[in-house]
Amino acid sequence: MFDKLEDLLIRFEEVLNELNEPTVANNQARFQKLMKEQSDLQPIVDAYKEYKDCKQTVEDSVAMLEEESDEEMREMLKEELSDAKKRIEELERELKILLLPKDPNDDKNVIVEIRAGAGGDEAALFAAEMYRLYVKYAEKNRWKVELMNCDEIGIGGMKEVNFMITGKGAYSKLKYESGVHRVQRVPETESGGRIHTSTITVAVMPEVEEVDVVIDEKDIRIDVMRASGNGGQCVNTTDSAVRLTHYPTGIVVYSQTEKSQLQNKAKAFALLRAKLYDIEQQKAHDAEAELRRSQIGTGDRSEKIRTYNFPQGRVTDHRIKLTLYKLDSIMNGDIDELIDSLIAADQAAKLANLNEE
Structure with a gap:
């Protein structure tokens, strides 16, 4: 050393x-x-x-x-x-x-995708709340947030939302957020007062340069249309929305937040590049099972990583068995304690792995 x-x-x-x-x-x-x-x-x-x-x-x-x-x-x-x-x-x-090997993506900007999972409208409402959580966290770090696409429902929820966070070290902190987030609470729509469990998935992907992921034009179908939705922040009145279909993988991405078709197209391609790069990353993770085990939850997207229990005001991160009774401040973007604890656990696991070699 x-x-x-x-x-x-x-x-x-x-x-x-x-x-x-x-x-x-x-x-x-x-x-x-x-x-x-x-x-x-x-x-x-x-x-x-x-x-x-x-x-x-x-x-x-x-x-x-x-x-x-x-x-x-x-x-x-x-x-x-x-x-x-x-x-x-x-x-x-x-x-x-x-001196630990540095993740080459750590300094990159990120593209985040939040999708509502089990739980219908309640999951979509929680997806919208998690979007606001990350926006507030980005603001605290003086990072810039750019909405790329969102599929809203009438009651203020989001079935899906994609956005970019630009700022130094964004990926190094937010990469630990990938996985299934579970919420337990009494929905506003529930008259019987029963606690429901809903889930959303979060995917955090590094922004990828064009030279790193080359997309063949023959593999792409580009459709242009008018933005649709429930009259929220994603809707505009010109034929500027862009949908890309990637034939080899079946991935479909959509961008409708800009009034310019050119800007929406650029955002859609950025999202597609990030998704294709993410698939390659996942394959590499799966091929290196030992490495996956030595990392704290940055691999498997199906892993349930965190529970937000509203009746008890607690948030539990299952990867490091950390429970914090400060749900209100966490939902307002105060997730530093969670992220710092995950970084420390990740470093400790990597050090232990080095010592075993």
Whole structure:
């Protein structure tokens, strides 16, 4: 590990030197690449430099303790030594996590698809509430949300909604949201006051560049039509809605949120690319069963990941057995505690996996 850290330290200095060269600014692509590399290396370098400082503190304190006879000074040195040793242990763990292989999609924007599952209108209402939850979470992170398509029902629910979230590290946080979300509550339409259980599925897919997923025009049928719906935010009055049918997979995507046919077409293709890439990702996950087991719920879309129990005001994440009694704030986009706990569990699982190898 320390050989690798020394190499990264050398590389970091090389990057800084190159960034200081006047000619680099003239090549924007090169400049951006170096800036990103510096940004990626900075936390590792900072932690490693602090680690080396703490090691030096330990050596100095031990040497001074051997020569020091004053009891008060000895106590101070012992305390300094103890603090440095404790920090070294913390930094070793931090450095192991920082050196874990990074998901290449982590820095990407995401396309999210929410679909109502079992539970009819109640599932569609919950799908709309979950859409609002992610919009509020994105706003807290200063990310931009763009609606791509939604299939609304008259009472304010959504059978399906697709939207893009643009922002640094969006995928690294939201990827843990993929799976089946279950809601338990008394529906407003239920006169008997019985608790119903409904489900929705959430798919979080990284935005994919055209060069990464090439779509053959022969494999696509493009239909243009007027947007339809219940008079909600998706409806417009021109023939601008675009539907794409991908023959090899049978995937159908629809975009109707823009007044321009060209913009809807671009959104539809972005959604299709994300779905095709997602299929390939799923195949790779299935082929690597061991890797799937070492990751926290970023693979199987049929996995029931979370329950939202309204009568008890609790949310339970089944993957990490975490229950929080703050349903109201969670439904308002306050999901940091859930996501941070999932990231920590994922890192711990990957570290344990590394130690076994």
